[in-house]
Every structure is written in C-alpha cells, then in structure tokens.
Amino acid sequence: MTELSTANYKTWLNWLIKLTLIAVTGIFIIHRLHNKDLGDFLKIIKNLDSGNVVFTLSILTTLMLINWIAEAYKWRMLVADVAPISMWTSVQSVFCGLSIGVITPNRIGEYGSRVFFLRPKRRVYGLIALATGGLAHFILTNVLATIVVSFFLYQFKSVKANVAVALGIFFAVYTLLLLLLYFNMRLVQMLIGKIKFINRYKHFFNILSQYKRMFLLKVMVIDVFRIGILIVQYYFIVHLLVPLLGFWQITLMSSLIISAQSVLPTVEVLDVGVRGATSVYFFHFITAQDVSILAAAAVIWFVNLMIPAIIGLCFVYKLKLFHQN
Numbered sequence: 534m535t536e537l538s539t540a541n542y543k544t545w546l547n548w549l550i551k552l553t554l555i556a557v558t559g560i561f562i563i564h565r566l567h568n569k570d571l572g573d574f575l576k577i578i579k580n581l582d583s584g585n586v587v588f589t590l591s592i593l594t595t596l597m598l599i600n601w602i603a604e605a606y607k608w609r610m611l612v613a614d615v616a617p618i619s620m621w622t623s624v625q626s627v628f629c630g631l632s633i634g635v636i637t638p639n640r641i642g643e644y645g646s647r648v649f650f651l652r653p654k655r656r657v658y659g660l661i662a663l664a665t666g667g668l669a670h671f672i673l674t675n676v677l678a679t680i681v682v683s684f685f686l687y688q689f690k691s692v693k694a695n696v697a698v699a700l701g702i703f704f705a706v707y708t709l710l711l712l713l714l715y716f717n718m719r720l721v722q723m724l725i726g727k728i729k730f731i732n733r734y735k736h737f738f739n740i741l742s743q744y745k746r747m748f749l750l751k752v753m754v755i756d757v758f759r760i761g762i763l764i765v766q767y768y769f770i771v772h773l774l775v776p777l778l779g780f781w782q783i784t785l786m787s788s789l790i791i792s793a794q795s796v797l798p799t800v801e802v803l804d805v806g807v808r809g810a811t812s813v814y815f816f817h818f819i820t821a822q823d824v825s826i827l828a829a830a831a832v833i834w835f836v837n838l839m840i841p842a843i844i845g846l847c848f849v850y851k852l853k854l855f856h857q858n
Contacts, residue, residue, distance in 0.1 A: 547854050555849050558632050562842055565635075570809055570831035573824055577774060589773045593766050593836045600762045601627055601841055607755045608647065611662035614743050616655035625848040626650035631838065632845030649852045657737045665718070665744060669753045671795070672711045673760060678792035679704040685789055689818045715753075718744045763791055763837075770832050771816075774825040786815045790830075808834050 578586045602624060609623040618626075626647040634643030644667070648659035683701035686692040714721055718741040726735045767787030771778060793811050812830040813823050820826070 547852075550854055551850055551852055554633060554636075554852075555846055558636055558842065558849070559846060561636050562839060565839065566835075568831055568835075570827045571835060574774075574828035574832055577825060577828055581773065585773060589769050590832075590836075592769050593832070594840070596762050596766050597836050597840065600759050600837070601631070603755055603759055603762075607666055607752055608663075610748075610752065611666050612651065612655075612659055615658040615662070615740050616651040618650065622650055625851055628841055628845035629848040629851065630845070631841040632843075632849055635838065635842050646852060649854060653853075658740050661738060661740050665741070665749075666752060666756075668711075668715055669749070670756045670759075672708060672715055673753060673756050674792055674795040675704065675708045675711065677760065677788055678795075679708055681785055681788040681792060685785065685815075716746050716749055718742060718749070760791060763833075764788060766833060766837070767829070770829045771826070774829050775820055775822050778820060782819050786812075786819065789815045 605620065605623040605627040608627060609618055609620055612618065626649075629650070630643040630646045633646040634640035636642065637645075644663050645660075647663065648656040651659045679701055682704070683697045686700065687694055687697040722735075722738050722741040725731055725738050725741075764784055764787050767790070768780065768783045771783045771787070790808075790811050793815075794808060809827045809830045812826050816826045817823065
C-alpha cells in the first residue's frame with residue numbers, strides 16, 4: 534500500500550469512527566432523556582413558582598459551565614510543559630470527553646478521548662497528567678469522606694463516639710499517606726521505575742518530576758473549587774424541591790453522596806439510577822420526600838452530564854485518532 538493510499542485510508546477510517554461515535558452517543562443521549570425521575574421533576578415544578586424554577590435551573594447551568602471550564606483549565610495546566618494547548622482546545626477536549634464518556638464504562642472515555650487532542654508523541658504524557666489530576670480529585674473526596682462519614686455515623690447511625698473517631702483517624706492516616714505520595718512526585722517516579730515491566734517506559738514518567746509542590750497544590754485547589762460547586766448545585770435544587778431542609782442538612786447529605794459516588798463503579802446506562810438510590814439512602818435520614826430527592830438527583834445528572842455531552846457532540850469531529858504523517 535503506497536503512502537498516499539495509506540493516508541487516504543486513515544482519513545476515511547478516522548471520519549467513519551468519528552461519525553459512528555457521534556451517532557451512537559446521540560442515540561444513547563436521546564434514549565436516556567426518557568427518564569421517569571426527570572418526568573417527576575417536570576410534574577413537581579408545575580406547582581412551584583416559575584421564577585424560582587427558572588432562577589434555580591439558571592444557577593445550576595451556570596455552575597455546570599464554570600465547573601467544566603475549571604476542569605479544562607486544570608487539564609491545560611497539567612500538560613502545559615509537555616504538550617501545550619490553548620484554553621479553547623482544552624475546553625473542546627473536555628466537552629468531547631464528556632460525550633464519549635456516556636457510552637463507556639465508568640466514563641473512562643471522558644478522559645481517554647482528551648489525549649486525542651494532543652500530538653501523537655505526547656499522548657502517553659497526557660495519560661500520566663490525567664492520572665495525576667485524578668489522584669488529586671481522589672484524595673480530596675477521601676478527605677471529604679473522612680469528615681462527613683464520621684459525623685454521619687455518630688449523628689444518624691448511633692455509632693459510639695469513640696468508634697466514629699477511630700474510623701475518622703483510620704481514614705485520616707490513609708488520606709495522609711496519599712497526600713505524602715501526591716506531594717512527592719519524584720518518589721512516585723522512583724517507585725514506578727522499580728517496576729520491571731514498566732521500566733522500559735520510565736522516561737514517560739519524567740513529567741512527574743516537573744510537578745512542583747506549589748503547582749500540585751494549585752491543582753488540588755481547583756478540585757476543591759469544583760467539589761464546592763457540586764455541593765452548591767445540590768443545595769439549590771434540593772432547596773427548590775424540599776424547601777424545609779436547612780443549608781447544613783443539605784450540605785452534609787450532598788457531601789456524603791459525592792463521596793459515595795466517587796468510589797461506586799457504574800456505567801452510564803445505570804448511572805442515574807445509582808445516583809438516585811444513593812441520594813435517597815442518605816436523604817431519607819432527614820426527609821421522607823423520596824420522589825423529590827430522586828427528581829433532584831436526576832436534574833443534577835442531566836445538567837452536569839447530559840447537557841455537556843450534547844455540547845461535546847459538536848467537538849467529536851476534532852478528535853485526531855490517527856497520525857496522518
């Protein structure tokens with residue numbers, strides 16, 4: 534096969550895969566929009582003040598955009614030294630990833646597809662950068678879980694104070710070890726280099742030594758900001774549907790939900806159900822309005838994942854699946 538015919542083959546295959554991804558993702562999104570809990574939400578808001586409903590949904594959507602733009606900024610930061618990209622390219626890659634994510638287990642496509650916006654020789658570095666950003670988010674959800682789970686067990690599950698404190702200490706030590714690894718990337722790089730089957734690829738992990746502690750702290754601050762956005766979103770939508778609940782009650786339960794969802798494996802076809810079940814479990818300790826809580830969880834899912842996935846369909850064509858030259 535000549536060089537020209539190979540290039541043409543790659544071009545056609547590239548477009549075929551992208552068009553297939555767009556079609557499959559689009560069909561999947563349309564199918565997922567036929568959701569009972571979203572239907573219940575539409576029924577509930579008929580009895581609410583339309584101004585409050587519009588205001589709340591506007592706040593949720595605005596916060597969603599801020600959240601994913603913050604994630605795009607973080608992604609751009611993480612690859613700046615090895616594969617510089619513009620902020621606009623980073624935003625496109627994040628939204629494109631959200632589209633691909635809805636059709637892949639644990640939304641792994643959300644992150645994997647981002648590297649296809651980088652030059653081919655820089656994609657492995659991109660994966661390592663993604664893992665670093667993911668570690669920061671994982672540590673923060675562990676910190677959040679350490680705080681809220683201990684309080685929840687003591688307050689709502691009648692666990693003795695000393696047991697709750699012991700669990701809190703255990704998770705605190707576990708989180709501290711993760712923090713020590715996170716802020717000592719040279720040590721992580723050295724440990725990885727000692728793994729035999731990875732040793733031949735250890736040069737890719739040189740990116741880790743470039744991450745200074747202040748830089749890693751900045752990445753973590755961005756994730757704190759993003760988790761805060763999600764908690765605020767929960768507050769607004771739950772307060773709209775169950776107005777008798779207080780700020781701290783909603784904050785505690787939404788923090789528990791975020792912590793639980795960060796460790797629960799799922800696929801998108803079951804995701805809204807898992808979110809709903811998790812939300813109802815925690816909120817039933819403070820309210821019996823399960824239908825409203827299910828509706829709130831569905832709205833959070835729709836605004837934070839489905840709307841961005843629909844936007845991301847516009848950028849799937851930008852994926853660079855094959856190196857043309």
